[in-house]
Amino acid sequence: MRGGLVEEAENLFDEMPDRNVVTWNTMINGYFKNGQKEKAFGLLGSIPNPDIYTYNTMISGLVQSGDLFGARKVFDKMDSRDVVTWNSIIAGYVHKGMIDEAMQLFHEMPLGMRGRDTVSWIVMVSGLAKEGRLEEGVKLFMMMKESELSPDKATFTSILTICSELPALCLGEQVCAQSIKTALNHTIEVCNAMITMYARCGNMTSALRCFSSMPTHNVISWNSIISGFSHHGLGPQALEMFEEMRFSDVKPNELTFIAVLSACSHAGLVEKGKYYFDYMKDECFLQPTAGHYTCIVDLFGRFGLIDEAMSFIDQMRADGLEVPVSVWGAILGACRVHRNVEVGAVAAENVLAIEPNRSGTYMILAEIYASVGRLNEVERVLTQMKKNGVKKQPGCSWIEMNDGGSVFLSGDKSHLEFDRIVEPLEVLHVDVELMSVGSDQNLVQSCWHSG
């Protein structure tokens, strides 16, 4: 049934001498899995004795084919629902990004023995996380622990991912400890989530320890550790891991090469970057995506090879590919660092043609003009930005500490401890300036800007 063999399943089904409700349900599920919604409804109309599995299959099939309201109709008509019924319809709302509606159903569903279970909780926790409502996800996870349900490996995976996005090392380490208690800390999905959590919280030592202690690795494990090193500017270590991966029996995928190419970019390894790009196409038969082109253009551009980056764009066009906005963005960033006014103007024009409402593009272009003293042009760009009704949002950052949080807005000095906070920042700034003395000024600046 799975591999597109619907017709064969159909024939078998038609010829079966004694079909029972399980056979019917399996057939309905198969139709949905093969995108044949109408045939599924056809069977539903002729099934002699539908049971709760039949309706649950309909709900999940409709949800997965994107028809939430069709699923809701089935849900409303049912006179007895079980926990799977509820979880399926809740997952449907989550799938559509209607998280508040999902939450309402989560509160309405029955509690107790056959009611709200681990799956119900995790659907809501991961649903909140998908919408970026990470703190609410954590709160719900805490509430789940207060109930008598114990987390399983999907729960750990999901909450560790939230920790990596916040990021929240303390909570992440607590969750790791809990997973050890339940002996789920060696399952591949939980380990992969741990690697990402440690990496994104800045602890590559623990990330590597976790990776090394895993019994087996899959492509996600490798991608997680490689991109972890890459993210921290540890290009050589990232490439070392990739070379190790080539000796394993796990095949790299598109994401592996995003990590590898951006590692080359951060480490300034132009030749290696070119080599891996060709290796990906010619040896692994992977079609480069917009993301890969962006990495390679970023690699050239960061190193000041703007002409080479531009000829790469020509090559893309010659291959009949659209030049994605991210590629022009990479060129623009390179022109800022290397003060290339001519190409910078072209890149900005191309970015603005696709995304006219991003204030950052205007600001970078103005900065490029300012850096070479063309103040009339600076004025012109800022006027154009205003004319197009684009407003620059003030920069904003926040930090949470033991006794509460603090929010900072660019230009705002109203924080009670402003002076005490700014002092070490100024020391840091002086340190960076000192670093640039006696070394290549441009290089340090490029690191600073691309931070």
Added chain:
DNA sequence: ATAGGGTTAG
């Protein structure tokens, strides 16, 4: 026997 969930980039 048949139905519901989780992991990798920027």
